Amino acid sequence: MKVNVHVSLKPGVLDPQGRAIHHALEGLGFTGVNDVRAGRLIALDVADDTSDEALDDMCRKLLANMVIENYRIEKVG
Amino acid sequence: MAFTAGVITFPGSNCDRDMAVAIEAVSGKPATRIWHGDAALPDGLDFIAVPGGFSYGDYLRSGAMAANSPVMRAVAEAAARGVPVLGVCNGFQILTETGLLPGALMRNAGIHFVCREVPLIVGNDTSLFTTKYSAGQEIVIPVAHHDGNYYADDETLDRLEGEDQVAFRYAQNPNGSARDIAGVLNAKGNVLGMMPHPERMIEAAQGGDDGRVLFEAVFEGLSVA
Numbered sequence: 216m217k218v219n220v221h222v223s224l225k226p227g228v229l230d231p232q233g234r235a236i237h238h239a240l241e242g243l244g245f246t247g248v249n250d251v252r253a254g255r256l257i258a259l260d261v262a263d264d265t266s267d268e269a270l271d272d273m274c275r276k277l278l279a280n281m282v283i284e285n286y287r288i289e290k291v292g
Numbered sequence: 293m294a295f296t297a298g299v300i301t302f303p304g305s306n307c308d309r310d311m312a313v314a315i316e317a318v319s320g321k322p323a324t325r326i327w328h329g330d331a332a333l334p335d336g337l338d339f340i341a342v343p344g345g346f347s348y349g350d351y352l353r354s355g356a357m358a359a360n361s362p363v364m365r366a367v368a369e370a371a372a373r374g375v376p377v378l379g380v381c382n383g384f385q386i387l388t389e390t391g392l393l394p395g396a397l398m399r400n401a402g403i404h405f406v407c408r409e410v411p412l413i414v415g416n417d418t419s420l421f422t423t424k425y426s427a428g429q430e431i432v433i434p435v436a437h438h439d440g441n442y443y444a445d446d447e448t449l450d451r452l453e454g455e456d457q458v459a460f461r462y463a464q465n466p467n468g469s470a471r472d473i474a475g476v477l478n479a480k481g482n483v484l485g486m487m488p489h490p491e492r493m494i495e496a497a498q499g500g501d502d503g504r505v506l507f508e509a510v511f512e513g514l515s516v517a
Contacts, residue, residue, distance in 0.1 A: 228443060229401060229443075231398070231399045231400065231401050231403050231441070235403050276360075277352070277356065277360060278352075280396055282388070282394075282395060282443070282444065282445075283396045283398060
């Protein structure tokens with residue numbers, strides 16, 4: 216089973232990398248970009264019988280830092 | 293009393309030798325070097341230092357991989373028993389990732405790696421690590437980091453301030469840290485994490501000895517105990 220874990224900073228947490236990317240986009244002449252938030256995609260290939268609880272546990276224990284980040288689990292097939 | 297200190301080394305640690313040199317300079321006894329793969333700590337450690345560097349190449353998040361190494365489980369158990377633990381720079385990041393200290397260290401607000409001497413204001417002056425400083429005293433210790441931007445939610449920050457767990461603040465915030473926090477203590481006061489490097493300020497040849505005072509405080513505090 217292919218699972219994508221999307222890790223992103225919690226709303227309200229300052230994202231210096233997103234801000235720098237935003238500035239760079241403006242520097243390239245792109246207009247109308249209101250905000251940029253940078254995150255991380257972790258692509259897992261796991262056994263088909265892996266439980267949702269186990270996936271949640273992986274995210275909470277390692278893949279995301281729950282102090283500053285949220286995660287979203289997407290099963291892609 | 294014989295003083296036995298341990299310094300942990302992870303793949304990618306690069307301040308472990310400096311830490312060991314600082315400890316020996318103050319205590320007169322070489323620190324025990326501990327490898328990250330060791331599941332057990334040597335018996336009778338009085339003090340554990342988690343040094344700076346780039347453990348595991350900062351993969352995933354700074355400190356995240358080291359936090360899950362066998363030796364950190366042993367360090368967490370030792371900390372729970374009351375053994376003093378100092379984490380500097382990457383060591384601070386590792387201690388937050390293990391949950392031994394609250395909060396997280398994020399990318400510097402200015403994006404740049406910051407490597408320079410910074411003035412700090414001492415906060416707590418009653419912990420084992422800080423008794424030889426005075427609250428409000430200004431000291432100078434170098435920082436060298438990319439991820440030193442301390443973050444915790446407001447409730448946690450209020451608690452840290454209310455319980456006198458802020459050990460050091462930046463006089464001029466170099467990285468965007470919440471409330472200028474440069475170093476924090478756990479609730480029991482036996483775990484200190486700080487981004488500045490006290491082990492790089494232990495003698496005049498290094499530009500000052502404001503960092504040596506921290507190690508002296510630990511050594512003298514434990515020798516009296």
